[in-house]
Amino acid sequence: MFKVGSKLFLGLTGFSTLTLVAYLVFVERLALGGVALSMVLAALVGLSAVIIMINDGDSEVQPRDAALVRASMWPLVTVAGFVLLVLGLVVAKVYFIFGIVVVLAALTEWLVQAWSESASDDAAHNESARRRLLHPIEFPVIATLGLGVVIFAFSRIMLAISKSAGAVAFIVLASLVLLVGAIFALRPALKTTLVSGICVVGAVGIVAGGIAGQGVGLRADLVEALEEGHYTHRECGEEKSKYFDKKAMKTLSLRTNPIAVVELRDGVLSAVMTGFNDPQKSVSVPRGNAVTFIFRNFDTAERRMVASLGTAMAVDTNTEGDKEGHSDTNETCTQLIPQGAEQALTIVYSKPSIAQEAPLTLTVPGVEGQAIEVVVP
Amino acid sequence: MNHRGSFGRRDTTPFSVVMVKVRRLGQRVLVATGAVAVLGSCATNAPQDTWQPKGPNAKMIDDLQQPVFAVAGIIGIIVSVVITYAMWRYRDRGQPIPEQTHGKPALEITLTVIPALILAVVGVFTFRVIFDLARTDDTELVINVTGQQWWWEYDYPVQNEWGITQPIISSGQLVMPAGTKVLLRETSRDVIHSYWIPALNGKRDAVPGRIHTLRLEADEPGIYAGQCTEFCGLSHANMRMEAVALSKEDFAKWIANQQAAYRAPAEGTLAKEGESVFLNQCVRCHQVDGLKRPDGTLAIAAPDENVWSGAAPNLTKLMTRNTFAGAMFDLLRDACRDDVWKAKSAEFGAKYLAGVDETCLNVNDLRAWLRNAPEVKPMYANPALLADTNGKYRGMPNLGLSESDIDKLVAYLLTLK
Numbered sequence: 001m002f003k004v005g006s007k008l009f010l011g012l013t014g015f016s017t018l019t020l021v022a023y024l025v026f027v028e029r030l031a032l033g034g035v036a037l038s039m040v041l042a043a044l045v046g047l048s049a050v051i052i053m054i055n056d057g058d059s060e061v062q063p064r065d066a067a068l069v070r071a072s073m074w075p076l077v078t079v080a081g082f083v084l085l086v087l088g089l090v091v092a093k094v095y096f097i098f099g100i101v102v103v104l105a106a107l108t109e110w111l112v113q114a115w116s117e118s119a120s121d122d123a124a125h126n127e128s129a130r131r132r133l134l135h136p137i138e139f140p141v142i143a144t145l146g147l148g149v150v151i152f153a154f155s156r157i158m159l160a161i162s163k164s165a166g167a168v169a170f171i172v173l174a175s176l177v178l179l180v181g182a183i184f185a186l187r188p189a190l191k192t193t194l195v196s197g198i199c200v201v202g203a204v205g206i207v208a209g210g211i212a213g214q215g216v217g218l219r220a221d222l223v224e225a226l227e228e229g230h231y232t233h234r235e236c237g238e239e240k241s242k243y244f245d246k247k248a249m250k251t252l253s254l255r256t257n258p259i260a261v262v263e264l265r266d267g268v269l270s271a272v273m274t275g276f277n278d279p280q281k282s283v284s285v286p287r288g289n290a291v292t293f294i295f296r297n298f299d300t301a302e303r304r305m306v307a308s309l310g311t312a313m314a315v316d317t318n319t320e321g322d323k324e325g326h327s328d329t330n331e332t333c334t335q336l337i338p339q340g341a342e343q344a345l346t347i348v349y350s351k352p353s354i355a356q357e358a359p360l361t362l363t364v365p366g367v368e369g370q371a372i373e374v375v376v377p
Numbered sequence: 378m379n380h381r382g383s384f385g386r387r388d389t390t391p392f393s394v395v396m397v398k399v400r401r402l403g404q405r406v407l408v409a410t411g412a413v414a415v416l417g418s419c420a421t422n423a424p425q426d427t428w429q430p431k432g433p434n435a436k437m438i439d440d441l442q443q444p445v446f447a448v449a450g451i452i453g454i455i456v457s458v459v460i461t462y463a464m465w466r467y468r469d470r471g472q473p474i475p476e477q478t479h480g481k482p483a484l485e486i487t488l489t490v491i492p493a494l495i496l497a498v499v500g501v502f503t504f505r506v507i508f509d510l511a512r513t514d515d516t517e518l519v520i521n522v523t524g525q526q527w528w529w530e531y532d533y534p535v536q537n538e539w540g541i542t543q544p545i546i547s548s549g550q551l552v553m554p555a556g557t558k559v560l561l562r563e564t565s566r567d568v569i570h571s572y573w574i575p576a577l578n579g580k581r582d583a584v585p586g587r588i589h590t591l592r593l594e595a596d597e598p599g600i601y602a603g604q605c606t607e608f609c610g611l612s613h614a615n616m617r618m619e620a621v622a623l624s625k626e627d628f629a630k631w632i633a634n635q636q637a638a639y640r641a642p643a644e645g646t647l648a649k650e651g652e653s654v655f656l657n658q659c660v661r662c663h664q665v666d667g668l669k670r671p672d673g674t675l676a677i678a679a680p681d682e683n684v685w686s687g688a689a690p691n692l693t694k695l696m697t698r699n700t701f702a703g704a705m706f707d708l709l710r711d712a713c714r715d716d717v718w719k720a721k722s723a724e725f726g727a728k729y730l731a732g733v734d735e736t737c738l739n740v741n742d743l744r745a746w747l748r749n750a751p752e753v754k755p756m757y758a759n760p761a762l763l764a765d766t767n768g769k770y771r772g773m774p775n776l777g778l779s780e781s782d783i784d785k786l787v788a789y790l791l792t793l794k
């Protein structure tokens with residue numbers, strides 16, 4: 001009743017059941033991996049059922065001719081995959097997932113090879129059948145992996161060297177690629193071994209550079225940036241900050257509907273809100289909810305908007321969550337922006353106005369006597 | 378209807394007698410079901426009926442949907458009749474297959490152009506209504522509406538022309554002046570909710586981080602029921618709300634009372650004891666504006682540290698509303714509630730403004746709420762199961778209060794008006 005095909009699919013079904021159970025028990029429940037494995041399982045159950053129902057298409061299995069069977073590395077790779085898989089259960093999830101991938105890939109290769117060897121009496125034909133089936137998968141996968149390694153290595157180099165050296169490295173490498181490519185194109189008669197030799201040397205060079213780059217570590221300014229929080233350089237005065245980010249201006253996301261648009265026009269600060277026909281001097285803000293203000297500067301001087309956060313704000317000292325992240329001082333601000341530009345400022349006011357000693361305000365340094373009151377009921 | 382023609386046949390065999398009875402029964406059941414369905418859709422006491430507009434915005438929608446419904450209904454009936462006729466007339470009686478033709482351009486073009494014209498006309502009117510309903514430039518009063526699992530918060534921004542000089546905050550019931558173009562500025566503190574008072578306008582989603590506007594206007598004073606119409610989790614079905622329209626004079630009284638200062642209960646009363654229970658148990662989530670701790674400092678609630686959405690209803694004027702817990706429960710006993718809901722327009726305002734007193738308080742539901750809130754309204758408030766929300770509640774937890782604490786709290790809550 002069970003022929004080669006049904007045995008195979010039943011085996012795969014059993015295997016994926018085991019992996020699914022192991023995944024749920026050891027890795028995590030209700031995760032993407034579990035869903036994916038369940039899908040594989042369901043598909044395999046369906047396929048097995050079909051194969052058993054049609055009795056493997058009634059095909060006669062030919063007696064295997066020992067001369068046609070070649071040595072195979074796939075059993076070995078499969079075992080290695082299993083080892084990874086088991087190791088992953090103990091050590092880390094990555095190995096487990098990698099193990100699954102290796103086992104599945106090796107089993108597929110093994111499977112197709114075994115099938116091709118019993119396809120006919122002609123070894124050459126069998127091999128070409130195998131290639132026809134697997135090359136369309138093997139080539140792109142291997143190419144992606146190879147290129148991925150090279151690109152990753154190159155990125156390590158770029159992260160390690162300074163910004164200007166990075167530009168030079170990029171230009172040199174790109175010119176080299178162009179040059180070598182041009183030579184290959186102009187000399188179609190070049191030996192294939194020579195061509196692939198040059199490519200391999202180039203790739204190995206980049207990978208070696210990448211390993212070296214990884215050893216050196218990130219360049220200084222990136223290390224610094226990693227250590228800084230979003231609010232490290234919160235200089236809310238009239239002066240221009242060294243960390244002024246010109247690219248943050250006039251971004252499209254500013255158009256999503258804000259709680260109020262605060263405009264500075266002719267030295268007057270006012271809040272424009274849908275529903276209010278006249279500009280307002282106070283804005284009501286729901287407590288404990290992220291709200292976004294937009295500051296629009298129509299003044300000729302560069303200006304920023306500063307939001308006072310009140311004394312009661314300091315209660316939230318949890319910078320881990322970084323919901324507001326401004327627990328150390330009681331104000332936050334936009335950057336200095338030139339005439340006609342605009343910036344957004346998102347704030348959570350977690351305490352009501354009655355808890356504050358002074359009213360919460362929005363002000364512009366350098367513009368006296370103008371403030372928008374923020375009312376938190 | 379007279380069914381005798383078809384069912385009154387004399388037949389002597391017992392079997393056919395049974396069959397006739399069965400058929401008659403079947404027909405009666407059908408007629409009864411149909412009647413129930415038809416009458417049910419005409420219910421007069423259906424507060425969330427979309428076919429009963431009570432204000433200009435809803436009227437605009439109604440004026441659009443009635444003719445469209447009529448046109449679509451007539452076309453639907455014609456199509457069904459023609460199909461039924463064709464099925465019956467040309468049923469298979471063993472006749473030869475008729476001559477087969479392919480394509481009738483004139484007919485096909487006509488049958489495409491007519492619906493296109495109908496849709497174009499409907500489209501023109503629909504677009505007009507859509508744009509009229511999106512207007513905000515004629516607003517007379519702005520109210521902020523914030524949705525969260527599973528209740529609505531309202532706050533009234535400072536608007537001196539309405540006597541609103543300091544923030545007013547409320548929940549469950551939206552109080553607004555009748556005959557006034559009110560604009561809601563909606564947002565949400567957690568997931569997407571949707572605000573819908575069918576008698577006053579269509580739906581509008583409340584989306585975190587965004588402000589969406591919805592026009593509301595009620596012709597007459599009264600209560601207009603609605604409910605959250607965007608699935609928002611466990612108690613979505615219990616996330617209700619009511620719009621309460623008051624005459625302009627009554628609204629002014631309501632505004633004045635909402636801004637009136639807090640009055641602490643007199644020393645030595647049960648309510649005073651309730652105040653201290655409240656300070657111990659409730660103030661970490663619920664704000665009562667003006668409430669002071671024994672040391673004289675203002676009690677400031679910290680719902681942001683205890684509740685996932687960052688808010689719990691402000692209870693300063695709890696007893697001026699008629700519902701609680703997302704308008705799921707009434708604060709008024711049935712008889713008192715009927716008195717308010719069924720009041721004539723002219724008398725409604727005074728009855729609503731009376732608020733809730735001891736004789737009218739729906740003490741059973743309120744006590745049940747204080748005893749174990751998650752038991753009467755499904756909420757994620759089991760302290761053992763809050764890993765997903767960093768230990769914060771979604772809803773009000775069971776606080777394990779004693780019955781005597783509940784007595785005190787009820788006495789205290791009754792003073793909040």
Ligand SMILES: [Cu+2]
Pocket residue numbers: 524525527569570571605606607608609613616
């Ligand atoms: Cu909701």
